[in-house]
Amino acid sequence: MELIKPGIRVNFVGFRRYGFVLSAILILVSILSLLLHGGPNLGVDFKGGTLIQVKVPAQVAVSQLREGLEAMGLPGAEVQRFGKPGESEYLIRVEISETGLERLSDQIKESLEGKFGSNTVEIRRVEMVGPKAGRELTDKALFALFFAILFIAVYISGRFEMKWIASALMAISIGIPCYLLKDSVGLSYLILLVVCIMLGLCILLRFRFALGAVAALIHDVIITVGAFSLTNKEFSLPIVAALLTIIGYSLNDTIVVFDRIRENLKKMRRQAFGEVINISINETLSRTILTSATTLVVVVVLFLLGGGVIHDFAFALLVGVIVGTYSSIFVASPILLFLEEKGKSGRRLPR
Amino acid sequence: MEKSLKWRGLLVLIVTVVALIYLVPTLVRKVPESWPKIFSKKISLGLDLQGGMHLDMEVRTEKAVENEVVRIKDDIKRLLGQKKIWARSVEKTENNDIVIKFLSPEFRDQGLELIENQYREFTVEGTPSEDARVLTLRLQDKVREQIADLAVSQAREVIERRINPEGVREPSIQTLGRNRIVIELPGVMDIEAARRIIERTGQLSFQMVIETAPTAQSLLDRHAGKPPEGSVILMGAEDGRTVAYLLEREAKVTGADLKDARLGYDEYGQVAVDFELNPKGARRFGVLTGKNVGKRLAIVLEGKVQSAPVIRSKITDRGQITGIGTVEEARELQIVLRSGAMPAPVEFRYQSIVGPSLGSDSIRRGVKSAIIGGILVVLFMVFYYRLSGAIADLVLALNMVFILAVLAGFRATLTLPGIAGIVLTIGMAVDANVLIFERIREEIRTGKTPRSAIDGGYSKALLTILDANITTVIAAVVLFQFGTGPVKGFAVTLTVGIIASLFTALFVSRLFFDFLLVKVGMKTVSI
Numbered sequence: 001m002e003l004i005k006p007g008i009r010v011n012f013v014g015f016r017r018y019g020f021v022l023s024a025i026l027i028l029v030s031i032l033s034l035l036l037h038g039g040p041n042l043g044v045d046f047k048g049g050t051l052i053q054v055k056v057p058a059q060v061a062v063s064q065l066r067e068g069l070e071a072m073g074l075p076g077a078e079v080q081r082f083g084k085p086g087e088s089e090y091l092i093r094v095e096i097s098e099t100g101l102e103r104l105s106d107q108i109k110e111s112l113e114g115k116f117g118s119n120t121v122e123i124r125r126v127e128m129v130g131p132k133a134g135r136e137l138t139d140k141a142l143f144a145l146f147f148a149i150l151f152i153a154v155y156i157s158g159r160f161e162m163k164w165i166a167s168a169l170m171a172i173s174i175g176i177p178c179y180l181l182k183d184s185v186g187l188s189y190l191i192l193l194v195v196c197i198m199l200g201l202c203i204l205l206r207f208r209f210a211l212g213a214v215a216a217l218i219h220d221v222i223i224t225v226g227a228f229s230l231t232n233k234e235f236s237l238p239i240v241a242a243l244l245t246i247i248g249y250s251l252n253d254t255i256v257v258f259d260r261i262r263e264n265l266k267k268m269r270r271q272a273f274g275e276v277i278n279i280s281i282n283e284t285l286s287r288t289i290l291t292s293a294t295t296l297v298v299v300v301v302l303f304l305l306g307g308g309v310i311h312d313f314a315f316a317l318l319v320g321v322i323v324g325t326y327s328s329i330f331v332a333s334p335i336l337l338f339l340e341e342k343g344k345s346g347r348r349l350p351r
Numbered sequence: 352m353e354k355s356l357k358w359r360g361l362l363v364l365i366v367t368v369v370a371l372i373y374l375v376p377t378l379v380r381k382v383p384e385s386w387p388k389i390f391s392k393k394i395s396l397g398l399d400l401q402g403g404m405h406l407d408m409e410v411r412t413e414k415a416v417e418n419e420v421v422r423i424k425d426d427i428k429r430l431l432g433q434k435k436i437w438a439r440s441v442e443k444t445e446n447n448d449i450v451i452k453f454l455s456p457e458f459r460d461q462g463l464e465l466i467e468n469q470y471r472e473f474t475v476e477g478t479p480s481e482d483a484r485v486l487t488l489r490l491q492d493k494v495r496e497q498i499a500d501l502a503v504s505q506a507r508e509v510i511e512r513r514i515n516p517e518g519v520r521e522p523s524i525q526t527l528g529r530n531r532i533v534i535e536l537p538g539v540m541d542i543e544a545a546r547r548i549i550e551r552t553g554q555l556s557f558q559m560v561i562e563t564a565p566t567a568q569s570l571l572d573r574h575a576g577k578p579p580e581g582s583v584i585l586m587g588a589e590d591g592r593t594v595a596y597l598l599e600r601e602a603k604v605t606g607a608d609l610k611d612a613r614l615g616y617d618e619y620g621q622v623a624v625d626f627e628l629n630p631k632g633a634r635r636f637g638v639l640t641g642k643n644v645g646k647r648l649a650i651v652l653e654g655k656v657q658s659a660p661v662i663r664s665k666i667t668d669r670g671q672i673t674g675i676g677t678v679e680e681a682r683e684l685q686i687v688l689r690s691g692a693m694p695a696p697v698e699f700r701y702q703s704i705v706g707p708s709l710g711s712d713s714i715r716r717g718v719k720s721a722i723i724g725g726i727l728v729v730l731f732m733v734f735y736y737r738l739s740g741a742i743a744d745l746v747l748a749l750n751m752v753f754i755l756a757v758l759a760g761f762r763a764t765l766t767l768p769g770i771a772g773i774v775l776t777i778g779m780a781v782d783a784n785v786l787i788f789e790r791i792r793e794e795i796r797t798g799k800t801p802r803s804a805i806d807g808g809y810s811k812a813l814l815t816i817l818d819a820n821i822t823t824v825i826a827a828v829v830l831f832q833f834g835t836g837p838v839k840g841f842a843v844t845l846t847v848g849i850i851a852s853l854f855t856a857l858f859v860s861r862l863f864f865d866f867l868l869v870k871v872g873m874k875t876v877s878i
Contacts, residue, residue, distance in 0.1 A: 001735050006796060045701075053709070105704075106543075124709040126702075133407060133700035144833035148826040155825055159818055241768035241841045245775045248826060248845070252779060252819040256786065259815040287789045291782040294731060298724035298774065305720035309399075309767060310713065 004286035012329055013278040013337060019330030023219060026323075030226020037229050043236030044093055046138045048131035052092045052105055053308075055122040056112060059088045065112075072111050080234070083308045089124070091234070139187045141240050145247075146191050149217060150175055150198065152251065153210040160209040160262055167210065170201050208339045213254045216332035220250045220323045227319045233312055242313045246320030249295070253288065253328040260284045261336070273340050277333050292325040356869055359862050367749060370756035377759050394759045397766030397840070400714050402707030403537035404545060408697040410530045413447075415502035415695035416495050420447045423470065427451070430469070436461045448476070449488040456483040502694040503530050510534065510697075512690035513548050531700070538707070546699065548683055552653050553692040555606030557639070558583075558598040560647040560659050567595040587649070587656025588674075596656050598649050603639045608632025610668075612688040614681055617673045622681040624672045626688065633668035641665035652684075717770060728781060736788050738877035739864075743784040746860045750780050753851040758844065769840040776848025779820065783856035787812040788878055801876045805864050813857065820849045 034040065044051040062079045069077040069092065078093040092108065105126050112121040129137075150171050157167035178194045195218065202211035221243055228235050260280040268276050299321060303314035376382045376393040398405050420443055427449065428441040439452040453459040463475065463486060472494040476487040490498075503526060510532060511524050523535040536545070564570045567584050571577070574597075578584050583600045586593060608628050615625035628636055640648065640662045649659040650672055658674045675681045729747070732740035754773060758765065791808030799807060824846055831842035867873040 003735075006793070122706065122708065123704075124706040126704045128699070128702040130698065130700040132409075140833055141838065144830050144838060147833060148829040151825045151829055152822050155822055237838075238767055238771070240838065241771045244826070244830060244838070244841060245771055248775050248823045249778065251822050251826070252782060255819040255822060256782075256815055259818055263811075283793075284789075287782075287785050290735070290785050290789075291778075294728050294781050294785075295778045297727045297731065298721075298778070301724040301727065302717075302720045302774075305723065306716045308709075308713065310717055310720070313767070313771065 002286070004289060006286075008282050008285060009278075010282060010285070011278060012281045013274045013334065016330065016334035016337070019326075019334060023327070023331055026223050026226070027219065030222050030229065033226055033229040037232070040225055040229055040235040041232055042138075043234045044127055044129045044134070045237045046134050046141075046235070048095075048129045048134035050094045050104065050129075051125070051127045052094075052108060052123060053082060053089060053125040054092065054108065054112060055089045055124055057088065057116050057120045059086075060115075062090070065090060065092070068111055068115065069108070072107060083311055089308065137237070139182070141237075142187055142191050143182065145221075145243070146178070146195065147175065148244075148247065149195070149214055152217075153198065153202065153207065153214050156213050156255075156258075157207040157210040160258060161207065163205070163207060166205055167207060170198070170205065170207075174198055174201070203339065206339060208336045209258055211339065212332040212335040213251060213258070215335055216254050216324075216327040217247050217250055219327050219331050220246055220320055223323045224316055224320045228316065231315075233315065236309075236312075238309050238313050239316050242316035242320065245317060246324055249321060250324030250327060253291070253324055254332040256287065257281055257284050257328050257333055261333070274337050277337055281329055281333055288325060288329070292321060295321050356862070356865055359858070360866070363859050363862055367752065370752050373756040373759045374752065377755065392759055392762045394755065395762070395764050396710070396714070397764045397769070398535055398537065398703070398710075399705055399767050400710045400765065401537055402705050402710040403535065405701070405703045406534040406536075406545065406549070406699065407527075407701040408532050408534075408549070408699045410503045410506045410532060410694075411696050411698055412499035412502050412530050413695075416490070416498050417443075417447055418695070419498050420449065420490060423473075424449050427466065427470070430465065431462060434461075434465060436465065438462065447490060449473070451486045451488070452482075453484045453486065459484050459486055462486060499530065503532070505691075505694045506697065507532050509553070509690050509693050510549055513686055514545060516686045516689065532697070544683075546702065548686060549697060551683075551687045551693070552696065553606060553687040553690065554651075554653050555609070555688060555692070556602035556651045557604045557636070558600075558602050558649050558651055559639070559643060560649050561597040561599060563597070563647075563659075564595050565592070570595050570597050585649070585651060585654065585656050587659065589659075594656070596649055596659060598651070598656075602651070604628065604632050604636045606688060606692050608635070609688060609691075612685045614678070614685055615671060617671060621673065622675060622678050624675065624681055624685050624688065626670055626672065628668045628670075630668075636670075637665055637667040640667075713767065717767075721770075721774075725777075732781070732784070736878050738867075739788055739791075742860055742863045743781070743788070745863070746784070746855045747777065747780055749859060750777070750848075750852050750855040753855065754844070754848050757847045757851065761843075761847075763843060764840065765844075766840045768838065769844045772841040772844030773848055775845060776852055779823065779849065780852035780856055782819075783812070783816045783852060784860065786815055787856065787860070791876060791878055795876060795878070801873060802868050804876060805861075805868070809857070809861055816853070816856065820853055824849055 059081075062081060065079045066077060069079070074094055076095060078091075080091045080093075081087075082089045082091045094104070105123050109121050109123050113119070154164075154167040154171045158164035174194055174197060178190060181190055199211065199215065199218075201207075202214065224243060224246055225235070228239065257280060260283055261277055264276050264280050264283075265273075268279070271279070296318070299314050299317045302310055303318055306314055372390050373392070376386070376391050382391065395401075424441055424443050428438075431438050431441070431451075436458050437454045438458065439454055441449065441451050444450055451459075451462060453462055466473065466486070466488065467475070470488070472491055473488040474491055476489050507524060507526055511522070514534065514536065515522050521537070523533075525533045527533055561582055562570070562573075564573070567586065570584055578597060581600050583598050585596050585598055587596055588594060608631060609626055610629040610632075611627045613625045615623050617623040644662050644664060647659045647661050650657045650670075652672070657672055660673075672684070675684060729744045732743050734740070736743065754776065763769070787808050790812045791804050794804035794807040794811075795801075827842040827845040827849070830838050831846075
């Protein structure tokens with residue numbers, strides 16, 4: 001059976017301007033939503049505070065629960081329904097994480113049982129995070145993401161363009177200052193800055209493949225985080241794991257296309273670079289769609305059947321896989337061409 | 352080729368059998384007694400899946416340093432007095448230096464000589480005030496670090512004894528970095544009690560009562576606004592009223608002299624804690640109580656006077672702490688006293704409890720959706736790639752077996768992010784097969800024979816698959832280096848999974864194809 005007929009020739013490279021526009025819109029919307037919401041809706045594991053997950057026998061209005069908590073002397077408690085529609089689980093978030101917390105979960109249980117009857121309310125999870133721990137976790141996660149991307153850039157430049165030494169030098173000159181500065185400046189700004197520097201250096205040093213792959217990764221991460229912000233879903237530690245999965249997936253996808261481009265560049269010395277890229281995308285299209293489809297099947301099942309944390313996790317993957325597939329065709333590959341056009345015209349990639 | 356087929360087949364068979372043996376303890380509820388030890392390792396479930404308590408705390412080691420400096424300061428003060436080297440004051444500063452103001456520069460020189468001989472852990476700082484009578488002592492950084500490290504390891508032991516007094520639970524207690532302690536306790540749900548018991552300093556001392564008054568202020572009024580030299584004011588309660596006690600500062604006997612503590616009852620039938628002193632403590636206790644019969648002795652617990660009974664006769668090795676309250680409180684006190692005092696307070700960074708039902712819910716739903724998703728993928732592969740798809744499915748199943756076996760061999764703990772790692776690997780394993788099959792199809796389209804098509808397909812897909820997987824491994828290694836607990840779990844399963852899927856996709860599935868070509872004499876590739 002064949003979904004995609006061999007010999008298919010869609011002019012993806014010709015569509016790249018539409019692709020760029022679409023990506024730009026998605027990224028803009030994501031960033032706007034993040035700005036409007038004041039950053040991602042961080043869970044207590046990042047922000048510090050206390051989270052209590054309760055299961056009650058029937059659905060109630062969130063506002064009702066909130067009023068109940070206020071009556072208990074817990075003003076400013078955030079209440080959110082959790083899991084799939086139709087489930088009666090709620091997340092309660094309180095900012096305190098230290099003293100004064102004695103028996104908080106017991107109090108909440110008692111107060112809710114006064115409403116629903118005794119032994120009907122189940123405290124399923126309690127998390128208390130000190131503000132220090134939360135900040136450290138955020139820092140570490142950001143750091144891990146950044147260094148993962150940096151080393152991937154080195155590997156790709158080395159493998160695809162034989163620029164091992166240049167790219168390693170780039171990584172050292174970015175990585176070490178970043179590591180040394182990590183305690184003195186706000187880490188999120190630092191990472192933002194060095195990522196920009198890294199992208200700039202990739203353009204300057206003409207690490208085409210690394211730039212394409214890294215840009216696609218960042219593109220996917222921003223849009224996924226944006227989707228979380230738009231739907232106001234909680235951004236917790238498992239979601240970071242989902243982001244990592246998306247990075248792995250998107251990278252895999254991009255590498256497969258790049259690999260074919262590299263192979264075809266050797267074979268088709270006459271064709272224009274854009275043409276080679278287009279042929280390569282088309283040749284791998286069948287695989288791209290098949291793999292995405294099988295992955296999506298699993299993710300959709302997780303999304304529909306997995307409760308609670310898995311549900312949100314699957315949501316991230318759902319967005320990430322779709323965006324990741326799109327980005328390897330419409331972001332990563334056209335960027336190669338973009339740099340080629342920016343460089344001396346007619347000069348081919350080194351082989 | 353036929354010969355290599357045999358060897359490859361044997362290798363795959365051995366690996367599979369070993370993997371299955373490794374998996375038995377994980378999958379079977381009860382492993383037979385005779386099961387070999389090296390295969391008895393199993394995958395344990397993380398707290399997010401199993402339910403339990405996780406406590407992450409920081410030992411405030413600077414407090415331990417401070418305590419030590421205070422102790423040495425008192426020591427120096429006493430020593431100087433003994434040697435008749437007169438000082439106006441011996442004080443501890445904010446940053447834990449000791450400043451001694453001598454009466455004259457001569458005394459300062461004598462004091463300096465004494466301190467340089469006896470307290471080598473201090474360096475003498477230059478006198479900032481240019482005053483020839485002042486001496487500033489600073490604890491060496493190395494010694495500070497030693498004190499801090501010792502405090503952390505002691506705290507860890509104390510905590511272990513407190514949360515696991517009977518030694519029956521299986522808590523995992525880890526020291527992270529310089530001063531963090533992480534405890535994981537499967538099953539235990541009362542986080543407040545656990546926290547309370549860990550937070551207690553457990554400091555116990557016996558100090559003689561000089562006099563009492565209803566308030567601290569009235570005591571101060573009697574002594575010109577300041578407790579007399581060598582005494583201290585502490586608060587307590589008697590018959591429901593607060594009482595201020597003026598106590599001798601020095602405690603001749605402390606909690607460090609305890610040998611044991613047990614639950615008991617006082618003469619009114621109220622719950623109490625009976626304690627027993629070690630021989631050294633008993634000797635001192637005997638001397639103390641022997642010469643103070645008729646006076647009151649304060650039992651000071653964690654900075655408060657717990658009770659202050661009148662000494663009726665000389666006591667040596669046994670005593671009782673009364674006025675505790677409920678049996679539960681007494682039991683806690685007993686555990687705390689037995690475990691010894693905390694060398695420094697702890698600050699909680701992160702605590703979580705996952706209810707057992709949430710954990711099993713996550714597993715049930717996770718497993719259910721994984722099975723449904725898996726079946727859909729398996730069906731799809733057979734539908735799309737026919738026999739080759741079936742081979743891919745078989746190989747995927749083997750892949751799962753290998754991943755789980757390696758995790759069992761490492762005694763890995765499976766958490767939700769870890770499962771995410773496995774899902775990603777399975778995805779990548781499917782992708783590897785798809786890449787190979789698409790290549791084989793391309794080769795077939797160019798009119799190649801089955802054998803050379805399969806050959807070409809594998810060799811051309813090889814580089815792509817390697818590149819894709821190596822980049823992912825790079826990411827996983829970085830994550831392992833920088834990541835925290837859950838992220839690490841993800842990195843581990845991802846790395847293991849990638850190695851397993853490279854082996855199965857490139858080696859095992861190839862074996863099946865070669866078997867079909869050589870042994871079955873397959874003429875066309877069903878793909």
